[in-house]
Amino acid sequence: MISTTESVFALARNWSSAYRKALGQVSRDSSIALVDQGIVSGSRFVTTILIGRFCGAQQLGEFALAFQLSMLLVVAMEAVISTPYIIFCNRYDGKERTDYAGSALLHSAGLAGVAMALLALAAVFMSAGPSNSDFSDVIWILLAITPFIVLREFGRRFAFAHLQMGTAMLLDLVNAVLQITAIIWLASAGLLSATTALWAVGVAAGLSGIGWLVHEWRSFTFRFGKVIPDLVKNWTAGRWLFGSSVVASGTDTSIYWILAFSSGLTATGIFAACMTVVQLSNPVLLGLGNVLQPATAKAYHDDGIRAVKRIVKNGQLALGALMTVYLLAVILVGADVIAYLYQGAEYSGQEHTVIVLGLFVLVSALELSPNFGLRILEKTRPVFFIKVLETGVILTVIFLLAKDYGVLAIVYGLLSGAVVATIILSLMLFRTVDRPVKSVTESRLAGLENHK
Numbered sequence: 380m381i382s383t384t385e386s387v388f389a390l391a392r393n394w395s396s397a398y399r400k401a402l403g404q405v406s407r408d409s410s411i412a413l414v415d416q417g418i419v420s421g422s423r424f425v426t427t428i429l430i431g432r433f434c435g436a437q438q439l440g441e442f443a444l445a446f447q448l449s450m451l452l453v454v455a456m457e458a459v460i461s462t463p464y465i466i467f468c469n470r471y472d473g474k475e476r477t478d479y480a481g482s483a484l485l486h487s488a489g490l491a492g493v494a495m496a497l498l499a500l501a502a503v504f505m506s507a508g509p510s511n512s513d514f515s516d517v518i519w520i521l522l523a524i525t526p527f528i529v530l531r532e533f534g535r536r537f538a539f540a541h542l543q544m545g546t547a548m549l550l551d552l553v554n555a556v557l558q559i560t561a562i563i564w565l566a567s568a569g570l571l572s573a574t575t576a577l578w579a580v581g582v583a584a585g586l587s588g589i590g591w592l593v594h595e596w597r598s599f600t601f602r603f604g605k606v607i608p609d610l611v612k613n614w615t616a617g618r619w620l621f622g623s624s625v626v627a628s629g630t631d632t633s634i635y636w637i638l639a640f641s642s643g644l645t646a647t648g649i650f651a652a653c654m655t656v657v658q659l660s661n662p663v664l665l666g667l668g669n670v671l672q673p674a675t676a677k678a679y680h681d682d683g684i685r686a687v688k689r690i691v692k693n694g695q696l697a698l699g700a701l702m703t704v705y706l707l708a709v710i711l712v713g714a715d716v717i718a719y720l721y722q723g724a725e726y727s728g729q730e731h732t733v734i735v736l737g738l739f740v741l742v743s744a745l746e747l748s749p750n751f752g753l754r755i756l757e758k759t760r761p762v763f764f765i766k767v768l769e770t771g772v773i774l775t776v777i778f779l780l781a782k783d784y785g786v787l788a789i790v791y792g793l794l795s796g797a798v799v800a801t802i803i804l805s806l807m808l809f810r811t812v813d814r815p816v817k818s819v820t821e822s823r824l825a826g827l828e829n830h831k
Contacts, residue, residue, distance in 0.1 A: 411544035413663060415551050420661040422555035426562050427655045430576055431721045433566045436648030440639065441573035443651035445517050447632040452494045452525065453532050454628045458621035460486050461536040462754060463613035465673050468540055474600065481601040482609035484533065491529040498522040520574055524581025530588035534595070540673055550591045558583035619759035623766040630770045630796075634789055637777070645725060650786055653729055656717050657736040660705050664698065664744055676755045687752045691808060694748035702741040709737035735790040739797055746801040749808040758807070765803050769796040 431439040464483045471479050498518055505515035531554060538547035561579035565571040614621075639647045679687050713733035717726050753762050773796035780788035 411548055415544060415548040416661060416663075418548065418551045418555045420659070422551075422558050424655060424659065425559050426576060426580070427651065428720050429562050429566050429571065430573065431648065431652055431726075433571050434573065436645040436652070436725055438573045438648075439651055440635075440645065440647035441514060441517055442576055443647060444514070444635055444639065445521050445573065445577055447628075447635050448498075448518075448521060449525075449528055451625075451628045451632060452490070452529065454624040455494075455621060456487055456490055456529060456532060457536065458624040459613055459618070460490065460533070461540070462620055464537070465540045465676050466755065466757070467612070469676065477598060477600040478602045478605055479609060480537070481599040482606045483537070483613075484599055485601070485606050486610055486613065487529055487533040488526075491526045494529075495522050495525050498525065516574055517577065520577045520581070524577060524584065527581050527585035527588055530592065531584040534588055534591040537595070537598075542673055546591075546595075550587055553590065554583050554587035557586055619763040620754060623759065623763045626763070626766045626770050630773055634793075637789070649725060649729070650732075650789070652717055652721050652726055653732050653736060656713060656720070657709060657733055657740055660702060660740055660744075663701055663705075664740075664747065675751050679755050684756065687755060688809060691748040691752040695745055695805070698744040698747060699741070702744040706737045706741050709740075710734055713737065731787060732790055735787065735794055739790065739794040742794065742797040742801050746797060746804055749801075749804040752808045753804065756808075761807060762804070765800055765807075768803070769800040772796040772799050 427439065427442075430442050460483055464479070468476060468479060499522055502515045502518040502522065505518060531550070534550050535547045538544070538550065558579055561583060562571065562576060565575050565579060635647055635650070675687055675690050714728070714730040717729055717733065750762065753759070773792040776792035776795045777788045780791060784791070
């Protein structure tokens with residue numbers, strides 16, 4: 380018994396040491412990044428709770444569907460704009476860097492325009508069907524606020540790329556205060572609904588994003604002759620990552636739609652409530668992720684692939700330790716927290732669901748670091764096929780279990796897919812051989828120019 384206890388304490392000390400080491404290697408601003416992500420996740424959490432309590436599960440389901448659509452836009456921007464910018468911005472100085480930043484800003488504006496056009500088509504299509512006319516109103520509102528969501532998200536990703544964590548935190552703090560204040564006022568006035576909540580989200584994003592742009596305007600110069608070449612370079616670096624993001628986000632979004640069509644908006648709202656509570660770990664996961672990716676890019680540029688592997692290994696140890704502790708908390712009180720926060724009979728009895736979702740969050744945390752490492756090494760093509768495989772596993776498990784397990788089939792599908800992806804990504808990264816620091820993308824573009 381004594382030896383077992385000593386072994387447990389020794390393991391805890393090793394995890395703690397790895398956690399401190401990982402933070403030290405990632406950035407001195409890690410604590411700010413964690414606070415920043417706490418602000419972002421906290422504002423989303425409070426918004427979800429208030430909608431669920433004051434408007435019911437159906438309205439929460441509508442808001443969750445709209446939020447998932449906005450996340451598709453965010454991950455698309457991250458793949459083809461933000462991540463390539465993180466990879467390449469350290470290779471420019473002075474006017475070249477501000478020109479590249481200006482191109483990225485214009486690219487994000489173009490992406491917002493494309494998204495608005497697609498949302499308009501979706502809204503018109505839904506309006507043609509009387510059964511879906513109510514949700515078409517949500518789509519129209521999402522279309523109207525899309526430019527502001529893109530601007531605000533571009534601002535925080537731009538700050539992360541330059542490790543300006545204080546700027547990102549201020550931007551997110553202003554956004555959170557405005558959004559929560561508006562949501563609370565709407566709730567107190569009896570006006571809160573899925574549609575009015577979306578307006579609150581859009582106004583908050585617009586005001587905070589415009590404020591950030593005015594403050595950072597000198598960081599951008601515009602050479603329109605470079606906009607297309609920079610777009611080609613970003614697409615060359617990010618096209619497979621874009622495919623991976625579309626597959627992953629499409630899977631996440633489709634799960635909500637599967638629930639909506641098979642079990643109704645109430646079931647969708649209950650699932651969203653469970654995910655919201657389980658994802659209270661997001662301040663840690665996404666906060667460290669916001670530092671890990673740019674810091675890994677800088678480490679690779681300075682010291683090569685060995686530094687990348689070191690950061691990934693310590694990141695996995697740290698996140699694994701933290702999420703194991705979090706999983707224990709989810710097992711003990713997760714279902715009770717859901718029942719207490721949402722105060723509705725439909726939200727009770729979710730113990731099995733939250734435990735499996737807690738395991739899913741733990742495994743997803745272990746996937747985070749090797750995913751970032753392979754992105755920085757520009758090994759995005761195999762990552763895409765791994766994401767396709769993960770989606771196939773998820774959908775297969777859902778298909779096999781849906782008849783007998785319902786919502787549980789979805790959470791078991793998510794867990795199974797995450798396990799497969801984490802194992803393969805980790806093996807791929809750590810079996811990558813050392814090679815000189817050289818941009819695969821720039822080599823390909825140079826080859827195309829020579830061929831011409």
